[in-house]
Amino acid sequence: MDIKRNYYEDIELFKSNTILVWSILFLIFLTILPWLITKYHPLGLSIYIANLIMVHAIVAIGLNILVGYTGQISMGHAGFFAIGAFTAVILVSNWSFPLFIALPIAGFITSIFGFILGLPALRLKGPYLAIATLGFGMTITTVIKHMEFFGGRMGLQAPKLELFGTPMKDIHFYYVIMIIAVIMVIGAFKLIKTRVGRAFIAIRDSDIAAEAMGVNLTYYKTLAFAVSAFYTGVAGGLFAFILGFINPESFHLIMSITFLAMVVVGGLGSIMGSICGATLMTFLDIKLQAIQDISFIGPALVTFSQKYMSVAGISNIAVIVYGLIMILIVLFEPLGIFGFWIRCKKYWKTWPF
Amino acid sequence: MFGQLVVSGLAVGACYAMLAIAMVIIYKTSEVLNFAQGEMAMISTFIAFMFIEMYQIPFHYTLALTFLFAILLAVFFELVFLRQAKDPTVLGLIIITLGFEMVLMGFAGWKWGPDQRAFPFPVSNIEAYNVSGLIISKINFWTLIVSLILMLILFLFFRYTKLGIAMRATQQNQLAARVMGIRTKWIFSFTWALSSMVGAVAGMLIAALGVLDPPMMMDPLLKGFASGVLGGMTSLPGAALGGAMLGIIENLFGGYVSLSFKSVVAFAIIVLMLCVKPSGLLAKHYVKKV
Numbered sequence: 202m203d204i205k206r207n208y209y210e211d212i213e214l215f216k217s218n219t220i221l222v223w224s225i226l227f228l229i230f231l232t233i234l235p236w237l238i239t240k241y242h243p244l245g246l247s248i249y250i251a252n253l254i255m256v257h258a259i260v261a262i263g264l265n266i267l268v269g270y271t272g273q274i275s276m277g278h279a280g281f282f283a284i285g286a287f288t289a290v291i292l293v294s295n296w297s298f299p300l301f302i303a304l305p306i307a308g309f310i311t312s313i314f315g316f317i318l319g320l321p322a323l324r325l326k327g328p329y330l331a332i333a334t335l336g337f338g339m340t341i342t343t344v345i346k347h348m349e350f351f352g353g354r355m356g357l358q359a360p361k362l363e364l365f366g367t368p369m370k371d372i373h374f375y376y377v378i379m380i381i382a383v384i385m386v387i388g389a390f391k392l393i394k395t396r397v398g399r400a401f402i403a404i405r406d407s408d409i410a411a412e413a414m415g416v417n418l419t420y421y422k423t424l425a426f427a428v429s430a431f432y433t434g435v436a437g438g439l440f441a442f443i444l445g446f447i448n449p450e451s452f453h454l455i456m457s458i459t460f461l462a463m464v465v466v467g468g469l470g471s472i473m474g475s476i477c478g479a480t481l482m483t484f485l486d487i488k489l490q491a492i493q494d495i496s497f498i499g500p501a502l503v504t505f506s507q508k509y510m511s512v513a514g515i516s517n518i519a520v521i522v523y524g525l526i527m528i529l530i531v532l533f534e535p536l537g538i539f540g541f542w543i544r545c546k547k548y549w550k551t552w553p554f
Numbered sequence: 555m556f557g558q559l560v561v562s563g564l565a566v567g568a569c570y571a572m573l574a575i576a577m578v579i580i581y582k583t584s585e586v587l588n589f590a591q592g593e594m595a596m597i598s599t600f601i602a603f604m605f606i607e608m609y610q611i612p613f614h615y616t617l618a619l620t621f622l623f624a625i626l627l628a629v630f631f632e633l634v635f636l637r638q639a640k641d642p643t644v645l646g647l648i649i650i651t652l653g654f655e656m657v658l659m660g661f662a663g664w665k666w667g668p669d670q671r672a673f674p675f676p677v678s679n680i681e682a683y684n685v686s687g688l689i690i691s692k693i694n695f696w697t698l699i700v701s702l703i704l705m706l707i708l709f710l711f712f713r714y715t716k717l718g719i720a721m722r723a724t725q726q727n728q729l730a731a732r733v734m735g736i737r738t739k740w741i742f743s744f745t746w747a748l749s750s751m752v753g754a755v756a757g758m759l760i761a762a763l764g765v766l767d768p769p770m771m772m773d774p775l776l777k778g779f780a781s782g783v784l785g786g787m788t789s790l791p792g793a794a795l796g797g798a799m800l801g802i803i804e805n806l807f808g809g810y811v812s813l814s815f816k817s818v819v820a821f822a823i824i825v826l827m828l829c830v831k832p833s834g835l836l837a838k839h840y841v842k843k844v
Binding site for chain 2: 274329332335347453469511515527
């Protein structure tokens with residue numbers, strides 16, 4: 202039953218045995234996924250895509266803590282992502298830190314920037330906050346682009362990682378990312394269920410009422426920004442090592458919008474939703490970027506493009522599909538995949554009625 | 555040097571001001587922050603480019619056709635997407651306009667490819683006037699003239715025509731306007747059409763000053779927001795003033811301090827302004843009652 206008898210039952214990580222069993226099954230699935238991928242290539246997946254999906258899931262969770270739980274809009278997460286990526290690469294290549302120390306440091310430096318952005322955000326609401334964060338994201342990339350220390354326009358080469366003296370392959374890196382991602386997901390679940398998370402949710406529902414109840418707005422709003430930036434920064438560091446090469450041009454406005462799209466598609470205020478959203482959108486993005494390789498649709502689209510459009514820009518179909526998904530989700534299913542899941546569950550539970 | 559920087563800053567600022575005015579027109583009426591503004595202007599500019607280059611239509615006819623396209627695009631967006639949203643939140647509205655922005659951007663990238671093109675504007679951007687030592691390039695001069703004329707037309711429109719007064723009434727109190735017999739739904743569509751036309755003018759001028767390619771409006775969009783915030787998101791004269799000030803400040807910063815960090819100025823102004831006076835220079839501050 203769903204009745205809570207005491208406080209500790211409410212903050213438990215696994216509400217019931219069913220959830221515990223499914224979580225363990227999911228973990229086992231994640232563990233054997235690389236083996237499945239190399240053996241069967243389901244849906245054209247590769248380990249690289251799986252890595253990318255997990256990194257995007259971490260970002261989506263971080264952004265969801267800010268947008269979905271605290272109700273603060275951010276359109277500058279590509280900026281945090283860039284800070285994390287560049288910090289991690291510089292720490293590893295210039296000062297030869299090991300990855301496991303460089304990543305948390307990158308996260309903390311990013312969260313300091315998050316705290317700084319959180320300060321003006323205290324006075325801003327809705328559209329104004331969107332403008333300010335948009336400006337932040339675009340400014341960060343401009344600054345990085347014009348500083349020689351960060352490699353300027355050319356960007357930086359991420360050093361090859363080593364594991365016990367041998368160079369690390371994609372498949373080893375998969376397990377590193379998996380462990381970090383699982384830790385961060387559990388952290389997010391715990392965070393939301395404790396005092397801090399409840400304060401975030403109170404601020405989202407009504408910040409004036411929350412303040413009247415004794416929630417310290419200054420503290421919790423900046424904390425939300427810092428936590429969100431921490432998640433994004435760590436993910437940024439991992440992203441740099443997946444790609445092996447980063448340049449400031451790739452952390453543009455569209456990337457911030459993509460992150461926002463993942464959160465909205467997955468469902469605001471739902472961590473599992475963020476993971477689903479990140480998976481779906483990353484997969485779609487990669488498939489649609491190479492749309493001409495898909496059977497049947499691809500060649501037809503190429504001939505259509507030759508006639509009316511330009512073939513060079515055919516990968517832009519991905520952007521169009523992204524935009525349409527964002528609009529349609531807001532119009533028809535404002536809670537995203539999570540809302541759909543809740544509707545299905547309700548339907549089955551109360552079936553004959 | 556100083557005068558030179560101010561003059562060229564004013565010309566760029568005029569473009570920012572027009573984008574900001576386009577955003578303010580919508581924000582005032584429907585409280586929607588239109589992130590698709592830049593891309594709507596970009597698509598209109600590309601359409602104008604297509605008419606001129608491919609069909610060899612003279613410029614003044616092209617202008618009329620482009621305005622028609624801009625109106626249709628905006629009304630289409632308002633009717634098909636924005637009006638369908640049931641009880642939308644601020645975030646929902648932002649996401650819808652962002653989604654539309656991505657659709658337009660993807661479409662432009664698909665249709666015209668990533669090449670940079672020169673926009674065939676009837677005024678050359680190489681020749682210049684020499685006014686007692688100050689060198690004003692022709693395109694800058696005409697940008698200023700066009701923006702001033704546009705602002706004058708908008709001022710007269712909002713002050714003296716029946717439609718303009720109906721729009722102002724809707725902005726102030728939608729319910730009361732409906733009671734007075736104004737079709738507020740039509741007014742919303744019309745607001746979007748007007749804003750899209752102003753945006754199209756800004757887009758053509760920006761393309762004439764620089765180059766024409768799909769991501770060309772990314773930077774001006776942020777500058778337009780900065781101008782709006784500087785002057786006040788609910789004030790048309792404020793947006794014009796904000797655009798001009800932003801253009802001048804930015805150019806002076808580029809000339810005297812650092813050219814490569816020029817675009818940071820816009821962000822600094824946004825943050826400073828929002829912290830000191832969130833309502834902007836020329837707008838009244840409303841306090842929300844609980």
